[in-house]
Amino acid sequence: MSTSLFEGLIRSEAAQWDAYSPVDTAWARGILSNVMHSADSSGQVLVNYRVNDANAIDRVLTQASTWYAIWSSAALPIRFRGDGTSYPLRVRLRAARGTAGTVDFAVCVIGGRLTTDAGYDALAVGAPLAITASSSSGTHAWLTLSGSTINLAAGGVASTEIERSTLAEIGGAAMAVRYDAAKVLVFAKREAGSSASTSALVSGLHAAEYIGA
Amino acid sequence: MPLSRVPQFREDLAFASIVAGAPVASTDWQRAAAVQNWVAGRGRQVIPTFCPDVPDLEAPSNTYRFALYVLPSYPTIDLVAMVSRSDVVSVLPGVVQTPSPVALSASPRSSYGTTAIQVQLDVAVDVRDEEIHSIAVYEIPRARIEQTASAGGIDTSALGAGQPITIASVDALRDAVADDTFGARVLAAHAVPWSKDGGSTSSTEYATASTSATYAAVVGGSGVPVLARKKRTTDTTRTVKARCYGWVTGATTGQFRVTSSSQGSSSAVSFTNTTPAWSSEITDLLVDCEDLSTATGLQSATWDELTVESRRSAGAGNVYVAGWIVYE
Numbered sequence: 018m019s020t021s022l023f024e025g026l027i028r029s030e031a032a033q034w035d036a037y038s039p040v041d042t043a044w045a046r047g048i049l050s051n052v053m054h055s056a057d058s059s060g061q062v063l064v065n066y067r068v069n070d071a072n073a074i075d076r077v078l079t080q081a082s083t084w085y086a087i088w089s090s091a092a093l094p095i096r097f098r099g100d101g102t103s104y105p106l107r108v109r110l111r112a113a114r115g116t117a118g119t120v121d122f123a124v125c126v127i128g129g130r131l132t133t134d135a136g137y138d139a140l141a142v143g144a145p146l147a148i149t150a151s152s153s154s155g156t157h158a159w160l161t162l163s164g165s166t167i168n169l170a171a172g173g174v175a176s177t178e179i180e181r182s183t184l185a186e187i188g189g190a191a192m193a194v195r196y197d198a199a200k201v202l203v204f205a206k207r208e209a210g211s212s213a214s215t216s217a218l219v220s221g222l223h224a225a226e227y228i229g230a
Numbered sequence: 231m232p233l234s235r236v237p238q239f240r241e242d243l244a245f246a247s248i249v250a251g252a253p254v255a256s257t258d259w260q261r262a263a264a265v266q267n268w269v270a271g272r273g274r275q276v277i278p279t280f281c282p283d284v285p286d287l288e289a290p291s292n293t294y295r296f297a298l299y300v301l302p303s304y305p306t307i308d309l310v311a312m313v314s315r316s317d318v319v320s321v322l323p324g325v326v327q328t329p330s331p332v333a334l335s336a337s338p339r340s341s342y343g344t345t346a347i348q349v350q351l352d353v354a355v356d357v358r359d360e361e362i363h364s365i366a367v368y369e370i371p372r373a374r375i376e377q378t379a380s381a382g383g384i385d386t387s388a389l390g391a392g393q394p395i396t397i398a399s400v401d402a403l404r405d406a407v408a409d410d411t412f413g414a415r416v417l418a419a420h421a422v423p424w425s426k427d428g429g430s431t432s433s434t435e436y437a438t439a440s441t442s443a444t445y446a447a448v449v450g451g452s453g454v455p456v457l458a459r460k461k462r463t464t465d466t467t468r469t470v471k472a473r474c475y476g477w478v479t480g481a482t483t484g485q486f487r488v489t490s491s492s493q494g495s496s497s498a499v500s501f502t503n504t505t506p507a508w509s510s511e512i513t514d515l516l517v518d519c520e521d522l523s524t525a526t527g528l529q530s531a532t533w534d535e536l537t538v539e540s541r542r543s544a545g546a547g548n549v550y551v552a553g554w555i556v557y558e
Contacts, residue, residue: 019522019523020242020243022245023463024460024463024522024523025460025461025462025463025464025465026407026408026410026461026462026463027462027463028462029404034397034401034404035397037397038396038397039394039395039396039397040254040395040396040397040399040400042248042249042250042251042252042253042254043250044397045248045254045258045259045395045400046245046248048262048400048403048404048407049243049245049248049254049258049259049262050245051404051407051408052262052265052269052403052407053242053243053262053265055265055266055269055407055410055412055413056240056265056266056268056269056413057522058413058459058460058520058522059269059272059412059413059459060415061274061275061278061413061416062275062278062415062416062417062418063275063278063279064278064279064280064366065278065279065280065417065418065419065454065455065456066278066279066280066281066283066418066420066450066454067450067452067453067454067455068281068282068283068450069283069452071285072283072284072285074281074361074363086326087326088281088326088363088364089314089326089327089328089329089364090279090329090364090366091279091312091314091329091364093275093279093366093368094272094273094275094368094369094370094371096240096272097239098240098242099239099240099241099242100242101239107457107526107527109455109533133326133328159533165525165526166525166526178238181308183308183338183370183372183373184307184308184338185373185374186231186307186374186376187307187338187339187340187341187342188340192373193373194371194372194373195238195373196238196272196273196370196371197238201279202326221453222281223455225415225457227520227526227527228522229525230522230523230524230525230527
């Protein structure tokens with residue numbers, strides 16, 4: 018869903034820029050496409066880590082078939098596209114199960130104003146709010162998730178908008194700024210038949226904003 | 231200083247209506263200017279969230295200090311650090327920890343600029359051993375930004391209806407887009423405590439230690455996903471930068487190296503400082519950039535992953551690395 022004409026910046030020759038010349042439409046299309054590409058590619062890397070297996074986040078999944086929220090990011094500023102939908106998040110998850118058994122993992126995104134409980138709603142909806150993977154291996158690996166991106170529910174602005182106090186300018190008066198934020202959550206559950214001592218191990222997570230194809 | 235409003239939401243343009251032989255509507259110019267203000271003022275994730283590659287931090291009464299290298303956007307005023315943690319005794323299994331803000335002396339800033347801020351983040355562990363689940367730093371978006379070339383703010387009123395749109399009118403917009411530091415990504419960053427007494431003395435407890443002349447991965451540096459912004463239309467790669475936070479003992483030279491799996495690109499920097507400090511900059515690391523025509527942005531089915539390593543290249547002492555960052 019790139020919104021530029023050329024999916025990249027196009028160069029203009031400075032010597033041709035006479036300050037009093039009119040701007041023809043060809044020039045205009047180039048400049049405007051560059052602006053849109055700059056916006057398209059301004060998505061940020063919200064989460065990115067990969068730790069040694071021994072230092073993975075480790076949670077025992079006591080109850081079978083019950084999703085446990087095991088990791089949450091802070092409410093991080095996010096971007097919305099021109100059509101009102103959020104920039105999708107490109108996601109990877111590196112994980113394993115702790116003892117014999119099978120563990121299901123899920124990664125989802127919720128509005129920054131919501132609590133972790135909202136993650137259960139995202140899990141109930143599934144894609145594109147949440148994507149899942151399963152592991153019965155004790156060896157850590159980047160899992161094959163059911164999708165490669167997640168994004169906020171349509172119309173999710175009410176759950177994302179945060180208002181904070183900031184300064185109008187350096188040394189200036191206090192003022193409020195509104196922006197949108199989201200939390201990335203990781204859930205895990207052990208499948209029925211797995212031991213009550215089965216644990217979920219998470220050793221890597223990547224979530225980055227992407228304008229989408 | 232005149233200020234431009236930073237929209238909360240970006241807009242799109244209908245290129246189908248911007249055609250040869252017809253004038254470009256002032257509303258299109260103004261919309262594009264608003265998008266540029268949005269790009270410049272929305273704030274960036276200056277430290278992507280990471281889980282420190284350490285076992286539990288031990289109590290009692292230790293103040294663990296993490297070094298973070300923050301590259302602010304020019305117009306940024308406020309930075310927010312968020313940390314989630316839990317003690318390892320009383321927290322029920324499966325209970326997620328909510329990140330909380332940590333005060334940063336660097337925020338609010340006292341002047342604009344892109345000069346790096348060397349943040350020292352302290353985490354006090356008083357009673358019980360604790361594990362750190364996440365650390366992140368982001369910029370609070372601006373409500374308005376300055377109409378200067380550095381800040382990237384565009385005066386939308388200069389592009390209003392009834393005015394001739396000359397090159398002088400749109401030059402600020404053209405220049406702002408050519409400066410692609412606006413919206414630049416920090417691709418990955420990592421830190422572990424380099425001190426456990428609040429910075430008075432360095433600690434080697436969590437940093438990666440090396441006496442070997444062979445490169446070995448440092449903390450959090452074994453296969454980290456990376457995908458940079460695309461600049462030009464035909465680009466498939468982007469040159470990015472990196473630094474490490476390290477030190478050596480004695481008359482030793484340490485080396486820090488970052489390698490890209492997809493490009494096979496590798497670049498190293500040496501350091502000889504005996505107290506912890508940020509290294510000089512690697513400037514020529516080649517990594518994959520986004521392909522905006524694919525569903526994931528990947529250039530191929532295989533992710534580009536970074537391997538971050540250190541070694542002793544001269545002398546007989548130890549080489550320590552307690553943090554690193556890779557950025558555009």
